[in-house]
Amino acid sequence: MASDPNRRRFIKAASAAGIVGLAGCTGGPEGDSGGETTEGGSDGEETETGGDGETESGGDVPAHVGMVYSDGGLGDNSFNDAAREGVVRAEEELGIAFDESQPEGTGEFGQYQQRYASSTDPDYDLVSCIGFNQTDALAENAPQFPEQNFMLVDSVLEEPNVANYVFKEHEGSFLMGVLAGNLTTTSFSAGAGQTAGDSTNVGFVGGVDSPVIRRFQAGFEAGVDYATDDVDVITSYVGSYSDPSGGQEAALSMYQSGADIVYHASGATGVGVFQAAQEEGRFAFGVDLDQSITEPEFSDVILASMVKRVDNAVFQSISNVVDDDHQGGSVVELGLESNGVECVYGDEIGGEVPDDATTAVSDARDAIIAGDIDVPSETDGN
Numbered sequence: 261m262a263s264d265p266n267r268r269r270f271i272k273a274a275s276a277a278g279i280v281g282l283a284g285c286t287g288g289p290e291g292d293s294g295g296e297t298t299e300g301g302s303d304g305e306e307t308e309t310g311g312d313g314e315t316e317s318g319g320d321v322p323a324h325v326g327m328v329y330s331d332g333g334l335g336d337n338s339f340n341d342a343a344r345e346g347v348v349r350a351e352e353e354l355g356i357a358f359d360e361s362q363p364e365g366t367g368e369f370g371q372y373q374q375r376y377a378s379s380t381d382p383d384y385d386l387v388s389c390i391g392f393n394q395t396d397a398l399a400e401n402a403p404q405f406p407e408q409n410f411m412l413v414d415s416v417l418e419e420p421n422v423a424n425y426v427f428k429e430h431e432g433s434f435l436m437g438v439l440a441g442n443l444t445t446t447s448f449s450a451g452a453g454q455t456a457g458d459s460t461n462v463g464f465v466g467g468v469d470s471p472v473i474r475r476f477q478a479g480f481e482a483g484v485d486y487a488t489d490d491v492d493v494i495t496s497y498v499g500s501y502s503d504p505s506g507g508q509e510a511a512l513s514m515y516q517s518g519a520d521i522v523y524h525a526s527g528a529t530g531v532g533v534f535q536a537a538q539e540e541g542r543f544a545f546g547v548d549l550d551q552s553i554t555e556p557e558f559s560d561v562i563l564a565s566m567v568k569r570v571d572n573a574v575f576q577s578i579s580n581v582v583d584d585d586h587q588g589g590s591v592v593e594l595g596l597e598s599n600g601v602e603c604v605y606g607d608e609i610g611g612e613v614p615d616d617a618t619t620a621v622s623d624a625r626d627a628i629i630a631g632d633i634d635v636p637s638e639t640d641g642n
C-alpha cells in the first residue's frame with residue numbers, strides 16, 4: 261500500500277465546539293458537529309484523497325492507526341516527517357491503514373487524542389502521540405480510555421496502556437560536537453561553506469526550551485569540549501519549531517560573531533539556520549532526518565545531520581500492535597548502540613570532511629558505546 265506524501269488526509273480541529281469529521285486512509289473519527297470536509301495541505305487543513313492505501317471503513321486491515329503530530333506539523337523535513345516515514349512504512353509493509361492530524365497548538369492535542377480513542381468507525385488499534393508536548397494531554401486521556409493502546413515519543417507516561425519511546429539525543433549530539441570542534445579549529449571548505457580556521461565558537465539553535473532539546477544542547481556542548489578546549493558554544497532558543505525567520509536571525513548573529521558551524525534542533529525553524537549558513541558562507545548541521553536530502557537546496561552547506569530514528573519507533577510500536585503485543589507500560593530507550601541516533605554525513609559535501617575528523621567521531625562513538633565516555637543529558641542550567 262504505497263502512500264503519496266503529497267496527497268494526505270487529515271483531521272482538523274474546527275473550533276472549541278467540535279472537530280471536523282472524517283479524514284484519512286480509512287475514514288477517521290467523526291466529530292459531534294458533523295463539520296464539512298475542506299481541502300488543504302501540510303498547514304493542518306484536512307484533505308481527502310483516494311490513493312492506493314484507501315480502504316472502506318472497517319475494512320480488512322491488520323490495524324488502524326491514528327497519528328497526532330507535534331508542533332510545526334508535516335512538511336518540517338525533520339521530526340514530524342520522520343514519524344510519518346514510520347507509519348507509511350507500516351502501511352506498505354504491514355498493510356495497516358492510518359489517519360493523521362496536525363494540531364495547530366498545544367491546546368488541541370487532547371482533542372485529537374480523544375477523537376481517535378473514542379472512535380468506533382474505525383476502531384483505532386493504536387493512537388501515536390508524537391512529541392513530549394503531548395504528555396500532559398495524554399496523562400488525562402490515557403486513564404479515561406484504558407482499553408485504548410497509545411504510544412508516546414520523547415517522553416514517559418507511566419500508564420499501562422502507553423508504550424513510551426525515548427531517545428538518547430545527547431549521545432548523537434555529542435558526536436556532532438566532536439565533529440564541530442575538530443572542524444572549526446582547522447581551515448576547511450566544501451560546497452558553499454568554509455571554516456575560519458581560528459574560530460573560538462560554534463552555535464546551537466534550539467526550538468522550544470524543554471528537557472528534550474536541552475539534551476541535544478548538553479551533548480553538543482560536551483562533544484565540543486571533548487574535541488577542543490578552545491571553543492565555546494553560543495546557544496539560542498527561538499521558542500518555536502515553525503519560525504524559520506527566527507532561526508535565521510539567531511544563526512546570523514552566531515555566524516557574525518565568529519561561529520562557522522551551527523547545529524540546530526528546532527524542526528522547521530532550522531530552515532532559517534540553513535539560509536543563514538548560505539548567506540554567510542558557513543556550515544550547518546541538520547537534525548532528525550538527513551537534512552542534506554530532505555532540504556536539498558541547502559545541501560551545499562549541510563555537513564552532517566544528527567539522525568533520530570523516530571520512524572523506527574513508530575514502526576515498531578505499530579508492528580507490536582499488529583502482533584497483538586502492545587508494550588503498554590514499557591519504556592524503550594534508543595541510543596547509539598541500537599542506531600536510534602546517528603551522525604550522518606551530508607549527501608553532497610559530507611564526503612569531503614577530513615579523515616582525522618571522521619575518525620575522531622567514529623572513535624567517540626565506540627567509546628560511548630563501550631561506556632568509556634559518559635555523555636551528560638542535562639546542561640548546567642538543566
